[in-house]
Amino acid sequence: MSSVQQSKVFDKNSLDNLRNLVKRDAEGYRHEFQLQYKHYEATRDIFLLQPSKNSKEFADLVMFIAQVSHCYPEECKAFRGELMDLLEKHATTLDAMLRRSLVQALILVRNRGLLTAQQLLPLLFKLFRCQDKLLRKQIFNHIVADLQRSNAKHRDDKLNRKIQNFLYSIVGEDNELSAKKSLCVLTQMYHRRIWSDANTVNVVANAVFHKSPRITVAALKFFMGHDDVDSDVESDEETNMELVSREDVYKAFHKGTKSTKKKKQAKLKRAQLAMKKLQKHHMDKGKSYSFTAIQLLHDPQGFGERLFSKLNKTNERWETKLLMMSVISRVIGVHQLLILSYYSFLQKYLQPHQREVTQVLSALIQATHNLVPDDVLAPVLRQLCNYFINDKSRPEAMVVGLKTVREMCVRQPLIMTPDLLQDLAQYKKYREKGVSMAARSLIGLFRIISPKMLHKKDRGKGAAASEQEVEAYGAFKPATGVDGIELLQNPPSDSEEYGSEMSDSDDEDHPQEASSQEEDEAEEQEMGEMSMKQLKKLAAKTSKKEEEEEEDWDAGILQQEDFERIKELKQRQLMKDVMRKYGLKEDSVAFSHTLEEAERILDQSKIVSDRKVDANELEYTKRYTKTKEERLQSVLAGREGRGEFGAAAGRRKSKTGGLSNNEKKKKKFMPLAARVKQAKNRQRTRGMKRLQGKHKNR
Incomplete structure (x- = not known):
């Protein structure tokens, strides 16, 4: 072997140059690649004698062969199998840097299409057990990106079924790291709308009852609508976010050529849009009103009962218990379940001094619906009123209690009695504004659903004619047709619909009617110019369309416009x-409201x-008056950029406009006789002032 070839073997720069040359002309450099591959085999055999030792030369050779493996698929058949065997046997003893390099090489081979996902995934999930956070993050990002790329153009159901079945088996394992990461993959696929089926949701539901508390919390967060089920994984938006500074804005508009300014401004616009999107994501986080995951549960009653049984027996920390309460309440509210012992369980936490009591109250509200018997909720309501709504309670607790009572009555009005409602309505004149507003909100609710339960003075206008009452428990009126179809069949006239009749007037008073009449005349003129054959075709089309509409109406088919x-x-x-x-009245100012x-x-x-139900909306945020220091700060802030006070003469001197009429009069040119007379008058006036001064002194 020559010295040049030896330098190519051991020098990393030579490997990079050879990689570029091989990608351009694979056949021309086949001999050089074979030399490097033989050197890789020799280095591999030496490395296997001491697997725990870090070998940068071996890592460079592995990355080189992985990058050009698609150019020589026959020669590299055994390469991927050797790497997988090496990682499977010595994963725990390998150096961390070398282990990540070998995994990256396998990922490159998978991206080249020389390795299937079914072959690589079992090894990657075994590597999740390694105590290497960077490695776990690398593997997780690859799995999510690979599955997303496989379903980008069209849904690959065959691949999805195989991988889903594999992940389902991993979630049930006792190993916490592998189960946690597989659960994270499932939740990420669901949030990205790649695997949004019921099977995925029910596998996550089974993970709620896992032995590991961390997996239980992650599954509960999934049903709560949280995306951050794994602390090791950060969202792409947050990691790639670039903050926009004033210097960036200045450079985008004031520095560089015209073309570079356009590029900077486009980049600035993208960054600003990304920031707005991220801010909206954080503002809306956890506030979504659609519980699609909970709606896909196969057995919601069984899920709720099992989770409630686990909640009764658990010794986990308070945050985990709150998560369980929230999920149980959401399942009960969405599916209108009956778990009657759950309300007595919540009753023991209804204390004003309870930690995060608003979270418990929001769970109570969420679990209330019209199928829950009123005698089950009556003790809960009684304790809520006794502990929160009384004259000895703090205003913050009273507001929370009144708001909770109102939200519960919205969902199940039968729990409220006339005597209790009249007692709570008396707080409308309480000295604290928050308490009075909460009481008035409760009164306003019952003005709509049942005015007869209120005092006559609290019912408002028009309540005497209202016969609205709360329906009895279990009352159900089955729908016999489309709700509101009678309004469509017998539509009100224009006078009834808009509240006033339009009197006949001339075309000058109603230009729109005059223009419509002109259009009708133009259409009649066009139809007059049409031939008899065209008129027959037009009549046949209109009659056919009317017949189709009548048939649809008789068959009960309604369009979106209907x-x-x-x-x-x-x-x-x-x-x-x-x-x-x-x-x-119909012509009153309040008509528009x-x-x-x-x-x-x-x-x-x-x-x-x-x-x-958002727990923050139940709290009482009192607006306290500003202190003297805060008022002084606001005054000084208002003076910034304002001119200083001064005499009027100084403002006149600094005036840049024209002269006033008095100034012009003083500078006006007058004849000599008039100026002499003016001077004599001034002299006479001064003399008179002197004489008056002397008389005053005497």
């Missing part, structure tokens, strides 16, 4: 009812048991 029309007519009908209730209240009533009439 449903939108039904919604609009419902809002109009509710608007009339609200106006009639409050005694508003009634539509908003009608939409609010429509929203409240929907099922609210599947909505998420």
Whole structure:
């Protein structure tokens, strides 16, 4: 072997140069590649004698062969198998840097298509057990990216089924690291809408009952809607985020040529959009109102009962118990389950001094729905009122209690009695504004659902004519057709729909009608110019279209426009009812605000048991008055950039505009006689002032 060939074998720069040459002309450099491959085999045999020793030369040769393996697939057949055997046998004893290099080489071979995912995944999940955080992150990112790339163009169901079955078996293992990482892969695939099926959700549901508390918490966070189920993995947006500084903005608009400015401005715009997206993600985190994962559970009743049994027996920390309570409450609310002993379990935590009591109260609200018997919730409501809503409680606790009572009554109004409601309504005149507003909100709720339970003075206008009452427990009215179809079949006239009749007037008063009439005349003129044959075709088309519409109507087929029309007519009908209730006239100023209240009533009439309850909304955020130092800081901040106070003469001197009329009069040119007369008048005035001064002194 010549000295030149030896330098190519041992020098990393030579390996990089040879790699580029091989990619350009693989056949021309086949002999050089064979020399390097023989040197790799010799180095591998020496390395296997001491696997724990770090060998940079061996790592460089492995990376070189992995990068050019697609150029010589026949020669590199045994290469990938040797690397996999090496990692499987000596994974725990290898040096950390060398181990990551070997894994990266296998990833390159997989990206070249020389290795299938089914062959590589079992080894990678075994490597998750190594105590190397960087290695676990590297493997996790590759698995997620590989699966996403495999399903980018079209869904590969065959590959997905095989990998899913493999991951399902790994999640149930006792090894915590492998099970945790496989669970993270499943949740990431679900959040990226690649594996959004029911099987994935139910495998995660089984992971809730794993022996490891960390896996249990990760699975519970998945059902809570959290993306950060693994602390080792950071989101791509946060890792690749670049903060935008003032210097970057200045350089983008004031430095460089025209073309470089455009590039900088485009990059700046991308960074700003990414920052806005990340801020919105953090603001909306955990506030999604759709529980699609919970809705895909195969046996929600069994899941809820098993998790509640685990909650009763667990000795985990308080945060884990809160997660369990939240998940149980969401499952109960979404599927309207009956786990009656769960409410008595929550009752023992209903204390104002309880740690994170608003989280417990939000779980209680979420678990309340109209199928829960009122006698089950009555003790809970009684304890809530006794401990939170009384004259000895702090205003913060009273506000939390009143808000919780209102949210529970929205979901199950039967738990409220007239006597209790009238007692709570008296807090509308409490000295603390937050308490009074919470009590008024409760009164406003029962003005809508059952005004008869309130005192006559609290019912508001139009309540005497209202016959709205709370339905009895278990009352159910089956739907016999589309809700609101009668409004579509018998639509109100224009006068009824908009609240006023339009009187006939001339075309000058109604230019829109005049323009529509002109258009009709133009259409008639066009039809007059058409031939008889064209008229027959047009008549046949219109009659056929009308027949199809009549057939669809008779068959009960409604279009999307029909449903939108039904919604609009419902809002109009509710608007009339609200106006009639409050005694508003059709031409009053409040006419425009009634539509908003009608939409609010429509929203409240929907099922609210599947909505998420934010614990922060139950808290009382009191606005305290500013201190003297805070007021002084605001005053000084308002003076920044403002001119200083001074005399009017100084402001006139600094004036840059023209002269005033008095100044012009003083500088006006006058004849000599007029100037002499003016001087005599000034002299006479001064003399009179002197005489007056002498008389005063005497």
